Amino acid sequence: MADAPSNDRYSRQSILPGVGDTGQRALSKAHAVVVGCGALGCGVIDQLARAGVGRLTLIDRDIVEWSNLQRQTLFDEEDARSGQPKAIAARRRVMAINSTTKVVSEIADLNFENGELLVVGEDKPDVMIDGTDNLETRYLLNDLAVKHRIPLIYGGVISRRGMQMTIRPGSGPCLRCVFPEPSRSGETETCDTAGVLGAAVAIVSSLQAAAAIDLIVNPAGDVNPVLIEFDLATIRFRSIDLSKLAAPGVRAGCVCCGKCEFQFLSGERARPAVTLCGRGAFQIPAGAAQIDLSRLASSVARVSQVTATEFFVRIVPREGVEMTVFADARAVVRGTANEGEARALYDRYVGA
């Protein structure tokens, strides 16, 4: 019986072509920031810790809920019962998986004001991993990646579909080269309204972990930029070549990596603050675009109690909590403990 960590801990990985002892050493010295410890974050964190990544910074604003356990693999029933912050529960799990990994947890809602401090800090990470569930934070991460030249590994999953893309600032297209604008609130499905299969999450988080390991082991690697997409409903996988978007002449037209306008990081595109309105009620301000209320009502009706009128949709996510959404994308949330929870509910049901 061996008590101490064994020397052959990474033997099955370091034997791989392209890894070797040099790659394994690079992993032990690497620092990865994972933004969002939800479904994708859990899968990536687990794999990076097991692969021997030396330092992990975990950022998340939420607490563990029972409905997370179906796909968020770092958490257990006790975490849900005691409502542990995800960043803390994930850290405890990582320390049990690999005691040599240094883990810093930040319980925070990443935004344009704290983004540079939390993600870039005093020494730049080697890689950032997107485990978020809202578009504004995704575009903020893209700004951070391009501005500070930090590779970013994007991943998204909903229902049985997923996608993954690696952003290598300076040499390949950024998120805004591929998707110039975030889709509008109320027009995107969320995992809370459309559902999500744990198996689809595991595919995307594995693609993200593989991309992160590859970037760390082989940072100068010359790979064609691709967007990987799949749908398990039809068992269809495809890899879209993004080489054309990588051409400097094409990238020059991109607001972010061509013109260096970091609109999400500067706060120009940030959502206005949530305000207190009356006793125990928070107001989410109006968005840039109108919401299709009947569409919102029908997508939410599958998972929550809903009342719809011509003027508003009222959602009751749980007993004692009520969110009224208006056509201008404004919402009033009653019964939540704080504005962070009000914002999180909005992101969950209406979409960010």
Ligand SMILES: [Zn+2]
């Ligand atoms: Zn770009």
